[in-house]
Structures are given as structure tokens and as C-alpha cells.
Amino acid sequence: MFQLENVRYKNILKIDQLTIKKGLITCILGKSGSGKTTLLKLLNNMLGPDSGLIIFKDRNICKYDPIELRREIVMLPQNPVVFSNTIRDNFILTEKYAENPHAGDSRYKEILSKVGIDKKLDDSADNLSGGEKQRLALARVLLLNPGILLLDEPSSALDEKTEEKIIEMVVNYIKEKKGTLVMVTHSKKIAEKYSDVIITIDRGRIIDLALKEG
């Protein structure tokens, strides 16, 4: 699905060769500042490489319309920002951004319960806790029903129990859809439990790529 060849980004990332396969759960591990987020942002063209080639579906990523590309490869950033006003407004604005049809309250409620937020759609999004805000941001992403999902530390603000529940839900969702998930995580445990491939990055270079047996 993604092929990176001799990709350089400032002095943050140096990847000689990397393939991310379709339909797999890929986890990226590494210390903070090692270039994990940069790698993710290169995959949806939020950043462009200084040199090298990123191929997405057999075509140079730079040949795609960046907006259309981000609608296909949806990314949840590490510190997601909830939009002002109510929880419903967050969903409506997301649909507007992606130019998706209006799904309506019942779909919003369904996704909200999926991410484990026990709130009303009219409740203020600003008053949510850190963990709830992170899950609302994940809910916004799921609303778009993406086939390819990039998650940057999606559970950093969650306790261990909630973290596992949420990750399991996302992983199952992607598997059901036969979608592709690339997830940056700090948790080796999560990576080992859910991923098909684990990429370990250190100081901008891939130091290990492990495939799960089977």
C-alpha cells in the first residue's frame, strides 16, 4: 500500500526502504523525538519529503490531490483538538470538512458509545476530560469510515484499561472493514498484542521491523 524509498525529512527521518502492507495492523514504536509522528504525517502528505519517493497504491503520493488523499487516509494527531461548541457540532463540522453527507444523531450516538463516551450530543465538547477529548477526536475520525487509518498515540491520555478497550475496538473495526491501520504507540504491550507488523524507529532510522507469525 505504501512504499518508501530513500525518504529524507530534514534531519528528523532517514528511511532507505519501507513497505506498509494493505489490510495489516502496523505499529510504530520508538522514543519520543525519534521521528514516528513525522513518518505518519508523510503518509497522508501533511508533510512532504525533502527527497526520496513515497508510493501510495503504485503512484507517487505527490501526484494525488492532497485533500482527496487525506479523505482516504484519515489521521488522528497525537494532541487532538476538539472543536468548539457541542459534541454534535464536532461531528457536523467533521462531515463538512470531509464533504460527507450528514449522518444524523443516531449514527453520532452509535459512534460515541463505541468510544465509550457517556454524554449527550448537546453536551459541550470543551468540558470533556482529556481522555474524553481524545476519544471524541477518535470518534470524529471513525465517523468518516476510513479505509486507511493513521493513529498517533491514540490512547496517551487514557488509563490502561480504557486504552486496551479502545485499541481493541479500533483494531476490530479496521479488521471488519479489511482496512489498513498504522498506529504510533508508546506501549510495547499494545503493539505486540494487536499488530501484524512492528516497526521500531530510533533517531529517524528504522532499527527493527518485526512481522508477527501467522
Place this chain on the structure above:
Amino acid sequence: MTDIIDISTLRLAVAYIFILILLFIVKINKVGHEGEIIIASIRMTIQLVLVGYVLTYIFDNPGLIYSLLILLIMEGFAIKNIYDRVNRELSKSMKLIIAMAMISGTMISIIYFIIAVINLKPWYQPQYFIPLSGMLIGNSMTGIALGTNGLIEGIRKNKDQIENALMLGARPEQATRDISNNAFYNAILPTINSMLGMGIVFLPGMMTGQILAGAPPLTAIKYQIAIMLGISGSVTLTVYIMVKAGIKTFFNERAQLEIF
């Protein structure tokens, strides 16, 4: 109507007592900035005396070239002033957009105002053309400076929110809609506020000037109303052009946020 009372040079000199009072207060309270106050009063005096002589010459020798030359100088100073008043370093493309917005927005407003509202004949008659253009340019300058600051600060403060929106598939103009709307509103707010207070909180400068010069108050207010409408049009147009084009300079052709 009575003739205008001229102020003798001696009496004008007496008015400088106000600056002396200011300097005295600043000095005894150790506020500082005495040098700045002295320079400001000297500059104000020299600049106005020079303008007085230039205008006298141009009014005595009215001509299209002179009016346009003054207009060009006013535009040039206004654009330079905007660059100086913006708190952050401006990119080349942003500077160009500010200049284009100022020139196109004010020119359209000035031409419409002079021809359709005032019906000035010839349209470049300096006694009207220069001060009216000056007011439109001056107010648009303040508007654009406010709008540019609002735009730059808005983008910087909301960088994460913009990136969130882009990652959800938003187009740059969608991701920055609130920021550009806020920048636009904050830029036109002083104009709206001055319309609200006009005639009650203060008597506007142009109207006061005309009344002092012997014009009937009803004529003076008609001019004041017209110029206020002209100013709001010119500020709106210039700021709108700047915001719409300016917001694009924060993104590259790959719709990636680039903050300078």
C-alpha cells in the same frame, strides 16, 4: 456664514503650552519617553507645514498629475506603515498581497466615491480629491494592519486545530474559516464602533473641520455621512481582499500549513 478665523503664528506658538504641560507631567512622574514626545511634536509640526505648502501649491495649480502623484505617495506611505505595524515578519507574498489589497481596494472605493457620490468635476480636483482619498486610505491602512495581525496570530495560535481539520480532509479555506472571519471582523470593528459613536460621543474630524471653515452644519453632516459610508466600503473591500488572498500564503501547493 462668517469667514474662517486665521490663527496667527504667535497664537499657534502659544498652543505648544499643551506639549509643555505633557512634558512637565511626564517628567515629574518619571514616566520617561520625553524624547519621543518632543520628536513627535517636532515631526508633526514639520510634516504639516510641508503638507500645507505642498497643498497650497497644488490647489493653486490643479492638475491630474499632481493629484495622482499625491495619491501614489499616500498609498506608498500607508503600505510602508502597515508593514511597520505588523508585529511579525511578513513573507514576500504577504507583503505583495497587502500592497495589492490596499491599492485595488482603495482605488475602487475612491473612484466610486468621487464620481458617484460627490460627483466631482473634474474628478481630480485636488481640494476634494486629496483629503477624501486620504481619509479612505488612512482608515483602510488601519483596517489592513489589524486584519493582518489578526490573521497571523490566529493561524499561529490555532495551528493544531488547523492541522486537525486538514487531517479530516478539510480544504485550507475551510480549516481557517473562523480565523479569517475573526480577522476580518476585528479589522472592521473600529469603523463600526466609530459609526456608532459618531455625533454623540464625538464630533468627527472632517465635520468639525468643515464647520470651523464656515460650512453649514447640514452640509457638513452630509459629507460626514458620505465619507463614513465610503470609509466602511473601502475598509471592507481592502481587508476582504487581503484576508481572502493572505490566508492562502500560509499553505503551500500541497495544502500543507507553512508558518513563517
